[in-house]
Amino acid sequence: MDQSAEKILVKGNEAIAMAAIDSNCLLYFGYPITPQNDIPEYLSKHLPPLGGEFIQAESEIASINLLLGASATGKRAMTSSSSPGISLMQEGISYMAGSELPAVIVNISRSGPGLGGISPSQGDYFQATRGGGHGDYRVIVLAPSTVQEMYDLTCLAFDLADKYRNPAMILGDALLGQMKEPLIRKKPPSLPLPPKDWALTGAKGRKPNRIKSLYLQEGELTEHNWKLYQKYERMKKEEVRFECVGCEEADLVIVAFGSMARVAKTVVELAREEGMKVGLFRPITLFPYPEKPLYELSRRVKRFLTVELNTGQMVEDVKLSVDREAEVYFYGKPPGALPTPEEVFEEVKKSMG
Amino acid sequence: MEFVFKRPESLIDVPFHFCPGCHHGIAHRLVAEAIDYFKIREKTIGVASVGCSVFMYDYFDIDVLEAPHGRASAVASGVKRALKDRIVFTYQGDGDLGAIGIAEGIHTANRGEPITLIFANNGIYGMTGGQMAPTTLLGQKTTTSPYGRDFTYDGYPIRMAEMMATLEGSAFVARVAVNNPANLMKAKKAVRKAFQMQIEGIGFSFVEFLLACPTNWGLSPLEANRRVEEEMIPYFPLGIFKERKMADYL
Numbered sequence: 395m396d397q398s399a400e401k402i403l404v405k406g407n408e409a410i411a412m413a414a415i416d417s418n419c420l421l422y423f424g425y426p427i428t429p430q431n432d433i434p435e436y437l438s439k440h441l442p443p444l445g446g447e448f449i450q451a452e453s454e455i456a457s458i459n460l461l462l463g464a465s466a467t468g469k470r471a472m473t474s475s476s477s478p479g480i481s482l483m484q485e486g487i488s489y490m491a492g493s494e495l496p497a498v499i500v501n502i503s504r505s506g507p508g509l510g511g512i513s514p515s516q517g518d519y520f521q522a523t524r525g526g527g528h529g530d531y532r533v534i535v536l537a538p539s540t541v542q543e544m545y546d547l548t549c550l551a552f553d554l555a556d557k558y559r560n561p562a563m564i565l566g567d568a569l570l571g572q573m574k575e576p577l578i579r580k581k582p583p584s585l586p587l588p589p590k591d592w593a594l595t596g597a598k599g600r601k602p603n604r605i606k607s608l609y610l611q612e613g614e615l616t617e618h619n620w621k622l623y624q625k626y627e628r629m630k631k632e633e634v635r636f637e638c639v640g641c642e643e644a645d646l647v648i649v650a651f652g653s654m655a656r657v658a659k660t661v662v663e664l665a666r667e668e669g670m671k672v673g674l675f676r677p678i679t680l681f682p683y684p685e686k687p688l689y690e691l692s693r694r695v696k697r698f699l700t701v702e703l704n705t706g707q708m709v710e711d712v713k714l715s716v717d718r719e720a721e722v723y724f725y726g727k728p729p730g731a732l733p734t735p736e737e738v739f740e741e742v743k744k745s746m747g
Numbered sequence: 748m749e750f751v752f753k754r755p756e757s758l759i760d761v762p763f764h765f766c767p768g769c770h771h772g773i774a775h776r777l778v779a780e781a782i783d784y785f786k787i788r789e790k791t792i793g794v795a796s797v798g799c800s801v802f803m804y805d806y807f808d809i810d811v812l813e814a815p816h817g818r819a820s821a822v823a824s825g826v827k828r829a830l831k832d833r834i835v836f837t838y839q840g841d842g843d844l845g846a847i848g849i850a851e852g853i854h855t856a857n858r859g860e861p862i863t864l865i866f867a868n869n870g871i872y873g874m875t876g877g878q879m880a881p882t883t884l885l886g887q888k889t890t891t892s893p894y895g896r897d898f899t900y901d902g903y904p905i906r907m908a909e910m911m912a913t914l915e916g917s918a919f920v921a922r923v924a925v926n927n928p929a930n931l932m933k934a935k936k937a938v939r940k941a942f943q944m945q946i947e948g949i950g951f952s953f954v955e956f957l958l959a960c961p962t963n964w965g966l967s968p969l970e971a972n973r974r975v976e977e978e979m980i981p982y983f984p985l986g987i988f989k990e991r992k993m994a995d996y997l
Binding site: 421423447449451452453455456459460461462463464465466467469471485486489493594595596597598599602603604605606607608 | 788789790791792794795801804807808809810811812813814815818821822823824825826827828829830833834850851854858
């Protein structure tokens with residue numbers, strides 16, 4: 395582990411793999427799928443010498459269940475995949491949420507539906523933020539927009555997963571996974587974490603631990619669902635993260651996450667050059683969504699332009715968050731190519747009237 | 748007075764929920780006896796599957812993890828990779844292992860994961876109310892094969908033990924029954940052997956139990972017991988299909 399502050403040039407996918415190792419995650423299970431293969435390739439090379447375990451599973455279904463088993467022992471574990479593979483994992487993610495098992499799941503998303511394509515997309519926003527599988531649950535979703543954030547947020551994801559006993563997801567995309575940027579490989583300080591007294595290690599000197607998601611006794615499941623709900627509410631209070639660029643003086647604020655936020659940052663600059671007061675609100679946690687900060691902002695700013703690499707998903711959360719008097723515009727592009735800053739800037743001009 | 752027969756320590760002192768004449772309780776007991784025999788209760792982690800066997804955590808006095816339907820062997824592999832010095836076993840029904848989880852079961856064996864799979868084959872879906880299983884015999888009537896299983900529609904009953912034995916990754920594969928004392932004693936030995944293979948690090952072990960399900964077969968416990976002998980064993984022969992002496996590799 396390199397803890398020096400030296401800058402290295404790495405792919406977003408590699409940054410995630412490095413963050414896993416630096417977060418003391420030595421158990422990885424995955425199945426190859428483009429565009430995230432750098433993660434299993436890196437870890438297959440670097441985990442065994444560290445005494446870790448790497449399994450190339452027979453499917454994403456097996457991967458997520460290997461992850462479920464490993465995380466039940468209290469050890470840190472991770473899997474990564476891309477959209478179609480993440481769909482296959484939804485059953486396991488639901489079980490992990492129901493069984494309150496912490497682990498990190500990386501989605502370097504590609505475009506769908508179906509086999510779709512391998513270009514960047516934000517079409518998995520609903521799947522990621524609404525639970526994704528069956529039942530009433532949520533996973534913590536972090537959306538990096540730089541290679542440095544791919545690293546930093548993966549480190550954070552492990553802590554948040556452990557803090558809440560809940561799966562945490564990194565939602566990147568083909569662009570973020572494949573591009574190279576400078577990275578300072580220095581693990582951020584850890585959060586204070588509760589002991590894992592629930593872990594299955596063999597019932598030595600204690601009563602047996604049981605980890606399950608089946609509750610058939612009258613009232614048990616209701617109670618369990620309320621307990622999970624309270625946990626999600628606590629996340630909303632304590633874990634919301636976002637970035638604001640020039641929002642203070644803005645007449646219009648662009649809302650975008652991940653790779654679209656990169657384009658939006660350039661748009662903010664273009665607008666400023668022309669004397670237009672445009673800001674950027676970038677949610678970093680997609681669940682919990684930064685509802686309150688966005689609402690606070692909307693008490694002053696009355697125009698929002700949501701920009702997404704899909705035909706409109708996060709825009710629903712923006713509409714749910716902002717003040718009723720605020721206007722919410724949307725510019726979306728189905729997967730294929732990212733819109734250019736100029737293209738988005740035209741939309742900004744239209745929205746500003 | 749001296750006890751000559753008692754409940755294994757690894758079993759909790761509660762009545763099983765299993766139907767009268769069901770063989771699951773006997774198979775549970777044999778697993779618990781093996782855990783007691785090797786004194787591994789405090790280092791064993793069980794993985795429950797979905798089906799009548801899901802309530803394993805109510806009966807075994809050990810750490811238990813509940814797996815999604817069919818995924819027990821992948822889950823158990825994850826546990827074992829994280830804690831290599833623990834003893835890990837699954838207890839899976841025929842729907843769990845032979846249908847929805849066949850890929851996970853085969854690849855777990857093929858990777859030679861040093862865990863133990865206990866496979867409960869009663870040829871029917873017990874918990875969901877008697878539907879056709881991958882191991883349902885030809886001609887057997889179930890709620891979803893009301894005219895009897897016909898291979899032109901439903902294919903053939905799968906012989907899991909034989910299939911597992913063909914994989915280079917498996918170290919010990921046996922099929923047993925508990926329908927009479929002689930078979931039960933062989934079953935006890937096979938389960939013990941399976942755990943021994945894991946304890947000694949020889950490799951993946953698999954024990955298939957032929958179990959009676961009187962309720963869903965529509966038979967009395969005695970008739971169901973006879974059916975194991977007369978109909979199941981002829982198609983699913985008992986025996987040890989593979990037994991490696993050491994952790995050997997090609």
